[in-house]
Amino acid sequence: MAGWKLDPAYTGLSEDFGSLEQVFALEGERLTRDPLSEVIRVERGGRRFYVKRYWGAGKGVRRYFGRPRIKAEWQNLKHFAKWGVPTVPIVGFGLERKSGSFVRGALVTLEVQDTLDMALLATRLDPRLQDPVWVDRVSRQLARATRTLHDHHFAHNDLKWRNLLVNPQAELFLIDCPSGGFWWGPFLKRRIVKDLACLDKVAKYHLSRTQRLRFYLHYQGRERLQASDRPMLRRILGYFEGRE
Numbered sequence: 001m002a003g004w005k006l007d008p009a010y011t012g013l014s015e016d017f018g019s020l021e022q023v024f025a026l027e028g029e030r031l032t033r034d035p036l037s038e039v040i041r042v043e044r045g046g047r048r049f050y051v052k053r054y055w056g057a058g059k060g061v062r063r064y065f066g067r068p069r070i071k072a073e074w075q076n077l078k079h080f081a082k083w084g085v086p087t088v089p090i091v092g093f094g095l096e097r098k099s100g101s102f103v104r105g106a107l108v109t110l111e112v113q114d115t116l117d118m119a120l121l122a123t124r125l126d127p128r129l130q131d132p133v134w135v136d137r138v139s140r141q142l143a144r145a146t147r148t149l150h151d152h153h154f155a156h157n158d159l160k161w162r163n164l165l166v167n168p169q170a171e172l173f174l175i176d177c178p179s180g181g182f183w184w185g186p187f188l189k190r191r192i193v194k195d196l197a198c199l200d201k202v203a204k205y206h207l208s209r210t211q212r213l214r215f216y217l218h219y220q221g222r223e224r225l226q227a228s229d230r231p232m233l234r235r236i237l238g239y240f241e242g243r244e
Contacts, residue, residue, distance in 0.1 A: 004094030013044055017092045023106045026051055036069070041111075048111040049091060055104045070105035071095060073178035076154075077109075083152060085145045086173045088112055088165075112173050118161035122206050129206050134170055139211065141172040143218035146195060149180075155191030156180045161202045193232070197239035 004020045017023060028042035028051065036056035042049050054070040067075075074093040081087055088109040095105030121129060128134045142164065149156060156163075157179040165173040183191050196219070203212050216233065217223065 002094065002096035004092065006092040007090060010091050013091075016042070016044060017049075017108050020094050020096055020104070020106060023051060023092065023108060024053060024104065050088075050109050050111060052107045052109075053104070054095075054106065056102075068095060068102045068105055069178045070107055072181070073176070074107045076177040076180045077107075077175075079152070079154065080149075080174060080177070083148050085148055086141075086171065088173060088175055112165060112167065115165040115167045115173065118164040118166060119202065120162075121166070122161060122202055128170075132211070135207060135211055136214070137170045138166060138172055139215045140218050142199070143215050145172065145174055146199070147219050147221070150188075150192050150195070153182050153184055153188055154180060155183055155188065156195050157191060159195040159198045161199070193235045193239055196236045200236060201240055 002020045004018075004023075006014060006017055010017060015022070016026060026040065026042055028040035031039045031041055031050075033039075037052060037054040039050060039052045042051060052070065052073070054068065056069075070093075074090060077087050077090055081090075088111075091108040091110055093105075093107045096103040120126075146156075146159065156174070156177050158177065159174075163174065163176045165175055167173075196216075199215075200212060203215070213225075216229075216236075217225070220229065
């Protein structure tokens with residue numbers, strides 16, 4: 001049985017995005033492909049859309065139990081929007097099961113115009129990363145968004161620069177979160193450290209120590225470090241030791 005939901009704002013595109021069958025029949029520019037999924041980009045009416053299609057539920061136990069990876073992705077993006085975390089607009093989503101087992105699923109999102117991911121900016125040595133005003137503006141948005149996720153007991157679990165989009169107005173958007181989820185107690189604390197360490201993994205090569213510290217203070221919502229911050233910072237800085 002297949003289920004599909006198209007946002008009413010896009011009913012004019014129902015010939016392309018009106019059903020799971022139509023979405024899997026789409027042809028476009030292939031951006032990524034792996035054994036479980038692919039992403040293509042299509043253009044309709046002067047706008048570009050990203051179509052993520054899965055024919056595997058996920059790795060490990062997800063192959064047989066729990067939420068399929070594609071369902072986790074659209075649910076997590078909907079959480080972001082609900083919590084006020086800027087993200088990509090969802091156009092349509094759905095999946096198909098047979099005898100209770102996952103067969104395939106898809107997610108269609110609208111492109112946020114004129115955005116680049118932060119990892120690409122780092123690779124290109126983009127001059128914006130040398131602009132303290134630009135860095136501060138983006139850093140504050142990222143700190144606020146990250147804290148919002150964590151305050152909801154949610155960890156992104158892949159909070160890397162490639163999953164952060166920025167536009168020419170220095171507005172930030174979080175994307176691509178199929179492995180995020182809710183955690184509590186010590187499990188949440190470890191996931192929080194991982195999220196912050198993933199961000200700092202690239203930041204340490206492109207930002208000053210002062211800028212990195214300022215991001216952490218924005219995240220914590222205070223002006224100065226406290227004694228309790230030092231063990232946390234050590235865990236963040238040491239998270240990837242021996243794994244890089």
